[in-house]
Amino acid sequence: MMNQIAYLDNAATTQLDPKVLESMIPYMGEYYGNPSSIYSLGRQSRLAIESARKQVAEMLGVKATSIYFTSGGTESNNTAILSSINELGCTHIITSPIEHHAVLHTIEHYCKQKQLSCSLVKLNTMGEVDLLDLENQLIAYTKQGHKCLVSLMHANNEIGVLLEIEAVGIIARNHGAIFHSDCVQTIGHYPINLIDYGVHFASASGHKFHGPKGTGILYVSDGTKFGALIHGGSQERKKRAGTENVHGIIGFTQALALAMDNFSPDHSHIKSLNKRMRFGLEKLSKDISFNSTEMSLYTVLSVNFPAGTNTDLMLALMDNKGICASGGSACSSGEDEGSHVITALKKNLPGATIRFSFSKMTSEKDIDFTLESISSMLSPQFVS
């Protein structure tokens, strides 16, 4: 075990909040009944799930019947995309090249399997969606007789660029399209009213906001038909079979409640850490640039280091000092060559990128220690 960890990879996952753990423990011990059992021990678990669903729905401004508990962002994204094809008849999918692989690979899989078409919306070099291009594509594909699914993430996990989600919701609905948004990096990070967003489907994941791993929700707007990805028993109103992860559902709900209750102080704390890191890096070298702006998701700072900096070595040296950061998306590190997100931005920067991401549990000390460590790793020619 390392003594001290400066954990700056909160977009990959976050540490479980002790209060969340506390809320889960009774449902891992005392209240172990199967929610489908009709005796009181089972009914206790059922009651806990249904009151959690109600609480989650209230926090997101929607009806309890719109919330389905899942195993996380990946499953929710898969369910939304498959349902849009199978139940809602979408034959063309418009997405972006910077979506998470839980969206991109799912679309790729079903487009191949079901011989559907797919197109990518134009982005600028900051990763922002060109809304005019989206609208033109919707007009063109609808004219060809397609029903379209628009799948665009609310915030990108690698660079933090935010989608103008309400505007996309209006455009999609104006053209009779289905709109799915991967909100894994925003639900639990902003006060959100899903009705205002105009989404048909939205995905969230508990472990991104100090909840347990393997928990999430799929929001399905009122009146939107959808089908199961996982078949079996009649849990989750026959839309998601399998004995419910009761303690996980309780943990997810408690984590969301804590995030919403403390949004204001947590947001200012995290935003100030993000600025501290950015200013500190700017001071270290004028050749460092950023893929995130002041307008981006406040938990993420994506940094381009100058040409000649060996970021793999930097990450390894940081790891030795107990600093956790990611060379792109942690979800894919070790498997892929490079980041598909950074590649899609077409910035043609000579150096490489490191993502730092922060949470309420990050301290100024973590930032200062990391900056100090980076300064000793940068080649002297880059240090101003």
Ligand code: PLP
């Ligand atoms: N979507 C985004 C934007 C993510 O960042 C992640 C996780 O990194 C996922 C989906 C997958 O979520 P989960 O780990 O809950 O399956």
